[in-house]
Amino acid sequence: MQYEEALAYIHQTHWRGSRLGLSRVAGLLERLGNPQKELRFVHIAGTNGKGSTAAMLASVLREAGYRVGLFTSPYIFSFNERIQINGVPIPNDRLAAVTEAVRPAAEAMEDYPTEFELVTAIGFLYFKWAACDIVVLEVGMGGRLDATNVIGAPELAVITAIGLDHTRELGGCIPSIAAEKAGIIKDGCMAVAAARDDDALAVIRQVCKERNARLFLPDYASLQSVESDLEGHRFHYKSHKNLALSLPGGYQLDNAALVLESVRVLRAAGRHIPESAVYAGLQKARWPGRFEVLRRNPVFILDGGHNPQGAAAAAASLRAAFPEKSVVFLAGAMADKDVRGIFAPLLPLAREFIAVTLAQARAMPGPALAALLRGMGAAATACDSVEAGAKAALERAGEGGAACAIGSLYMAGAVRRAVMR
Numbered sequence: 112m113q114y115e116e117a118l119a120y121i122h123q124t125h126w127r128g129s130r131l132g133l134s135r136v137a138g139l140l141e142r143l144g145n146p147q148k149e150l151r152f153v154h155i156a157g158t159n160g161k162g163s164t165a166a167m168l169a170s171v172l173r174e175a176g177y178r179v180g181l182f183t184s185p186y187i188f189s190f191n192e193r194i195q196i197n198g199v200p201i202p203n204d205r206l207a208a209v210t211e212a213v214r215p216a217a218e219a220m221e222d223y224p225t226e227f228e229l230v231t232a233i234g235f236l237y238f239k240w241a242a243c244d245i246v247v248l249e250v251g252m253g254g255r256l257d258a259t260n261v262i263g264a265p266e267l268a269v270i271t272a273i274g275l276d277h278t279r280e281l282g283g284c285i286p287s288i289a290a291e292k293a294g295i296i297k298d299g300c301m302a303v304a305a306a307r308d309d310d311a312l313a314v315i316r317q318v319c320k321e322r323n324a325r326l327f328l329p330d331y332a333s334l335q336s337v338e339s340d341l342e343g344h345r346f347h348y349k350s351h352k353n354l355a356l357s358l359p360g361g362y363q364l365d366n367a368a369l370v371l372e373s374v375r376v377l378r379a380a381g382r383h384i385p386e387s388a389v390y391a392g393l394q395k396a397r398w399p400g401r402f403e404v405l406r407r408n409p410v411f412i413l414d415g416g417h418n419p420q421g422a423a424a425a426a427a428s429l430r431a432a433f434p435e436k437s438v439v440f441l442a443g444a445m446a447d448k449d450v451r452g453i454f455a456p457l458l459p460l461a462r463e464f465i466a467v468t469l470a471q472a473r474a475m476p477g478p479a480l481a482a483l484l485r486g487m488g489a490a491a492t493a494c495d496s497v498e499a500g501a502k503a504a505l506e507r508a509g510e511g512g513a514a515c516a517i518g519s520l521y522m523a524g525a526v527r528r529a530v531m532r
Contacts, residue, residue: 114203117210118190121229131256135220136228140261142216143232146239147262150180153247153373154262156254156292157271157305159421160366163358163398164271167370169247171392173197175384180238180246182259184227187399187523194234196241209237227251231258245382255294264297266380268324269373270304271366273311274420289314298322301376305329305369327376329368336364341404341432351386355394360402360414361431362424367393400523402428405530409508411501413527415520417444419452425517426456433513437462441504441516441526442484443497446475453518454484463490463507467500469521497522501529 112120140147155165162183169181179197186192191200201209213232217224224232231251238246245266250257254270273289289311296302296315302324306312312328319326335347343357344364348371356367370393374384400415402425412429416422429438440457442464444450454464466480475483477493477500484491494500501516508514516526 112207112211112214114207117207120210120214121190121226121233130225131253133256133258133261135222135224136231136258136261138220138222139213139216139224139228139232140235142219143213143236146235149239150235150243150262151245152262152265153245153267153269153377154250154259154265154295155248155269155271156250156257156295157269158274158288158292158418159424160271160305160362160369161249163363163401164269164366164369165247165249166398167356167358167367167393167396168269168373169195170198170396171370171374171384171389172245172247172382174388174392174395175382176388177244178242180234180241180243182231182234182238182246183249184230184251185520187520187527193230194237196238196243201237205237206233209233209240212236225258228258231261250292250295253291253294255291257295260295264300265295266301266382267373267376268296268300268302269369270295270302270306270315271369272305272420273308274418285310286314290318293318296322296324299324301325301327301380303327303329303369303373303376305365307331327372329365329372331365331368334364334368339364339431341410351389354390356396357394358396358398358401359404359432360425360428362428363402399527400520405527408510409505409512409514411505411508411530412513412515413523413530414515414517415523416517417448417453417519419449419456422453422517423456425515426460429460429513429515433460436513439504439508439512439514440464441467441497441500441514441522442480442491442518443467443469443477443516443522444475444480444518445469445471445473445521447473448519450475450480450483451487454487454489457517458487458489461489463492465500465504465507466491466493467497467522469497469519470525471521474519474521497525498529501526505530
């Protein structure tokens with residue numbers, strides 16, 4: 112099997128669809144010899160911040176000398192980004208080889224796995240082949256019934272900020288969503304949670320009590336920003352002084368505190384993570400598409416905020432970065448999202464919106480999005496493509512201005528290609 116054949120196989124129509132549950136992925140992994148049972152995991156769930164938290168923690172562990180697998184979704188440029196070892200995406204030939212190894216097991220199943228379940232099995236088998244010391248594993252959706260939750264008790268379960276997203280699948284209120292996320296907490300494991308919401312935290316505490324799991328919380332009162340700009344942050348957290356983080360956006364400081372608390376717990380469990388690895392890992396961490404500065408004049412920021420909480424966090428970061436400027440927004444969204452809720456926090460900052468249709472079946476058409484934004488009181492026009500919209504946003508921002516693409520990570524690749532040429 113060649114690389115192109117492997118991608119075509121993974122993306123075949125009959126794998127598609129989202130069907131929560133563990134029976135199919137468990138059956139598939141059983142046919143593959145249960146590679147996940149030979150791996151150690153940090154499992155990360157949550158509504159916002161999962162990818163950034165995973166990237167930071169993987170970077171710290173890599174600097175500590177471990178061979179670190181990283182499993183995330185979605186990707187920006189290449190499918191291979193979803194499965195990494197020590198910051199390097201799976202090579203084309205290895206993806207082809209692992210997919211070829213998984214293929215007979217998948218095709219022998221009466222109830223075919225979904226695409227995400229197939230990719231999860233591919234990732235686990237690759238990490239086993241590569242003898243990873245530890246895998247930082249990001250949940251796809253939810254937690255309790257997500258394919259990644261087929262693993263046993265992780266070394267650490269991490270729950271990032273919780274908000275309303277995927278409500279059709281996970282429930283329409285914070286407690287029900289928190290219960291789904293807390294499903295990654297297994298009997299006797301340790302957990303770190305970022306939940307600031309009292310209702311969410313109460314649910315997580317109860318799950319930990321029922322499963323005899325020890326829960327640790329970041330001490331946000333000890334988190335002190337020293338300096339923040341479009342290059343990132345310098346900050347203190349507890350005994351850590353003058354840490355440098357190269358991920359801009361105010362919300363990344365909360366994610367960094369979660370990572371630092373996770374490091375403390377992993378150390379207590381026996382992982383050797385020297386201070387030098389903590390400092391170097393945070394400084395070297397990279398995560399595209401989250402308040403990512405693509406160019407400087409005009410400033411163009413790409414942010415993956417795709418729910419009300421993420422968009423509100425991005426709005427706060429934009430206001431801090433540009434207190435005297437209005438922003439031209441490139442807007443795209445999935446029709447099944449809370450579209451009004453996503454863009455409402457951005458309205459006070461907006462000079463105008465340029466709405467585009469994303470290349471996804473679930474996408475809201477650009478003209479419909481523009482009409483919705485106008486109905487919310489914003490100046491908005493539609494553009495034919497993401498690439499054309501990005502160029503128009505740059506032109507309208509003008510010299511010394513600011514533009515931001517937001518609403519969905521599905522447009523990230525096209526935006527980066529258009530803006531960084």
